[in-house]
Amino acid sequence: MIDTNCHFPIQIELLEKYLLRRLDSSAEQALEVHILDCPRCARLLEDLLIIRVDLAERTEEIRAHSLAPVPIIERAKKLASNLNTNHLRSVHSVLAITRSILARAFSRVIRPEHATSHSRHLELESAYGDLIPVTSSASSLKPDIKPLSSSYYADALQRINSALFATRSVFARFPTGEIQAMFRSGRSPAHEAYRSVEAILRLHLLRAREGWLSEECASDFSRLGKRVWIVNAIDGMDEFATDRTEFCVSIGFVENGQPIAGGIYVPRTNQTIIGVIDAGVLNNGKIVEPSDKTTLVNALIPVRLDEATGRKWQDLPRLRQLNINPTRCPISYNLALVAIGSADATLSLSPLREWHVAAGAALVASARGFVTALGNARLSFNGVNTLISGLMASAPGLREPLLALMKDAQRSLVTDKKGGGS
Amino acid sequence: MGVADPEVPETQNLVERIRRGERSAQVEFVNRYGRPVQAIATARTNDPEAARDICQDVLMAVLTAIQRDQVREPEKLGAFIQGTTRNLINNFLRTRERRREVDLESINVLGVDPQIELEAQDRERLLRSVLRMFSATDQAILLFYFEGHTFAEIAGKVGISHAAIRKRKERMMDQIRKIIGDSSQD
Numbered sequence: 001m002i003d004t005n006c007h008f009p010i011q012i013e014l015l016e017k018y019l020l021r022r023l024d025s026s027a028e029q030a031l032e033v034h035i036l037d038c039p040r041c042a043r044l045l046e047d048l049l050i051i052r053v054d055l056a057e058r059t060e061e062i063r064a065h066s067l068a069p070v071p072i073i074e075r076a077k078k079l080a081s082n083l084n085t086n087h088l089r090s091v092h093s094v095l096a097i098t099r100s101i102l103a104r105a106f107s108r109v110i111r112p113e114h115a116t117s118h119s120r121h122l123e124l125e126s127a128y129g130d131l132i133p134v135t136s137s138a139s140s141l142k143p144d145i146k147p148l149s150s151s152y153y154a155d156a157l158q159r160i161n162s163a164l165f166a167t168r169s170v171f172a173r174f175p176t177g178e179i180q181a182m183f184r185s186g187r188s189p190a191h192e193a194y195r196s197v198e199a200i201l202r203l204h205l206l207r208a209r210e211g212w213l214s215e216e217c218a219s220d221f222s223r224l225g226k227r228v229w230i231v232n233a234i235d236g237m238d239e240f241a242t243d244r245t246e247f248c249v250s251i252g253f254v255e256n257g258q259p260i261a262g263g264i265y266v267p268r269t270n271q272t273i274i275g276v277i278d279a280g281v282l283n284n285g286k287i288v289e290p291s292d293k294t295t296l297v298n299a300l301i302p303v304r305l306d307e308a309t310g311r312k313w314q315d316l317p318r319l320r321q322l323n324i325n326p327t328r329c330p331i332s333y334n335l336a337l338v339a340i341g342s343a344d345a346t347l348s349l350s351p352l353r354e355w356h357v358a359a360g361a362a363l364v365a366s367a368r369g370f371v372t373a374l375g376n377a378r379l380s381f382n383g384v385n386t387l388i389s390g391l392m393a394s395a396p397g398l399r400e401p402l403l404a405l406m407k408d409a410q411r412s413l414v415t416d417k418k419g420g421g422s
Numbered sequence: 423m424g425v426a427d428p429e430v431p432e433t434q435n436l437v438e439r440i441r442r443g444e445r446s447a448q449v450e451f452v453n454r455y456g457r458p459v460q461a462i463a464t465a466r467t468n469d470p471e472a473a474r475d476i477c478q479d480v481l482m483a484v485l486t487a488i489q490r491d492q493v494r495e496p497e498k499l500g501a502f503i504q505g506t507t508r509n510l511i512n513n514f515l516r517t518r519e520r521r522r523e524v525d526l527e528s529i530n531v532l533g534v535d536p537q538i539e540l541e542a543q544d545r546e547r548l549l550r551s552v553l554r555m556f557s558a559t560d561q562a563i564l565l566f567y568f569e570g571h572t573f574a575e576i577a578g579k580v581g582i583s584h585a586a587i588r589k590r591k592e593r594m595m596d597q598i599r600k601i602i603g604d605s606s607q608d
Contacts, residue, residue: 012595012599016567018465019465019568020568020570029504029508032462032504032507032508033500033501033504034500035458035461035462036455036458036459036462036500036503036504037500039454039458042457042458042461043545045458045461045462045465046457046461046542046545047545047549047598047602048568049461049464049465050545050546050549050550051549051553051564051568051598052568053470054549054550054553055553055561055564055565055568056565056568056569058561058565059565062558062561062562062565063562063565166569169569169570169571170570172570172572173570187512187515188512188515188516191515191516192515195468195469196468199468
């Protein structure tokens with residue numbers, strides 16, 4: 001039974017919209033009924049699926065061939081040959097032009113208002129290269145730029161940036177205010193989005209001989225002993241499902257149990273925070289540093305709402321001295337706020353899974369901040385048991401005050417318990 | 423969209439033959455609806471393996487419903503299959519569990535004609551070859567498009583104007599159609 005009224009351009013446009021989930025629910029259903037009765041449209045849908053799969057399988061190859069930037073030395077040579085003088089054609093002149101292009105690029109890349117020291121600049125240039133955009137908007141973070149540095153961590157950071165950028169397409173399909181409607185129409189947006197984001201992250205991040213740890217595959221122990229990506233495709237699933245803004249995509253890269261690089265993307269505010277331990281942290285393309293606070297008085301301390309109202313906090317009255325800001329944001333985002341200097345410290349007294357922590361811990365470590373498990377035990381990732389008993393993190397200057405307060409709080413708890421017992 | 427009404431007598435006839443227990447009718451049913459159901463399931467779940475399981479479950483459920491005389495409007499068989507498909511896909515997305523309840527006998531019934539499978543494989547090979555004929559930039563345009571980027575976003579990534587991106591994409595789809603043959607010619 002062939003529907004002879006299906007004209008190709010209209011037919012293909014509709015099917016593409018269907019495949020990209022850009023039709024409303026009723027249109028989708030009508031089209032599905034039609035597909036079942038029209039072999040021509042069914043075959044065309046199969047063709048589009050083949051095209052999508054084939055392209056997805058060759059993503060890296062296509063990106064490498066189509067989007068690689070013209071090497072800077074080639075640009076300089078081209079410029080020199082265009083000038084058409086013997087002098088400029090000489091190798092020395094080519095190098096001189098290259099140097100000037102590089103200098104100009106870096107003078108734009110590292111802006112004076114963000115400068116801290118010359119050595120810091122060099123460090124950042126070496127690690128980030130072209131990743132540092134000229135403008136500060138998140139949309140200008142192009143994922144396809146090749147890093148100047150050949151270091152392994154810079155490559156990891158580049159992958160994190162690409163992966164976070166690529167997840168935007170998924171969240172575009174789940175706009176604010178429509179999640180509840182999707183639930184009502186029988187869809188499962190939370191699971192759909194989670195699966196899509198995790199697939200994209202795998203595609204962009206994972207390479208041979210690297211492990212993967214997420215909520216979905218915590219029991220896959222092939223990751224042990226490898227460099228591992230610890231990801232949470234949607235950190236704050238309840239917030240996503242209830243149409244709130246406080247959720248993020250978080251990625252941590254761990255080597256020998258220690259967080260090396262991390263990234264967080266907050267879809268609803270389009271905020272991207274990435275960092276690597278040997279260089280620093282970028283917030284939407286701007287170089288940032290943690291706060292310089294040295295006392296906990298009036299320090300800004302975001303804490304998960306369920307934590308702040310939980311029993312553990314009530315049991316530690318000393319902690320009530322702190323200027324706590326209850327928030328629905330996931331712990332990884334609170335850690336990221338510490339890394340970028342928007343918060344001074346954060347705490348969690350409840351057990352957490354590694355995928356809730358790795359990205360944020362990497363960012364705090366990258367910002368030279370202080371992050372540790374409760375009891376000042378070293379945070380270690382990629383273990384058989386993925387549970388972390390709790391953590392605290394702060395700007396570097398708050399390390400000692402925070403440790404002293406926690407020690408004091410725990411001591412008072414022990415004393416109170418002993419007193420209660422007697 | 424030029425949505426045609428299903429050819430009522432043919433569908434009714436098929437339902438009636440399945441109800442009477444004609445094995446050839448079951449085979450015809452599977453050959454006709456198997457691949458479209460699988461394509462819909464793949465499009466919705468993005469998981470070809472799960473889509474195969476869902477397809478088996480849908481075909482079994484619909485065949486059973488016909489045999490039990492639960493399809494009240496045989497002329498709207500397409501809508502019945504679509505509803506069943508959607509329900510099973512939603513169940514899968516909710517639970518993310520794949521049901522594997524197909525017994526051995528049903529596997530024999532639900533296997534799509536090998537000739538149809540071979541033709542589909544040939545078509546897939548041809549399509550993949552055609553894609554490789556396009557320039558790297560054109561392939562990137564298609565890749566980003568199917569990743570869900572807008573034309574404006576793709577324009578920013580590949581450095582070509584918005585209008586040119588749209589035109590190149592349309593031209594590519596048209597070329598694909600010409601090379602692999604418009605299925606309306608069938």
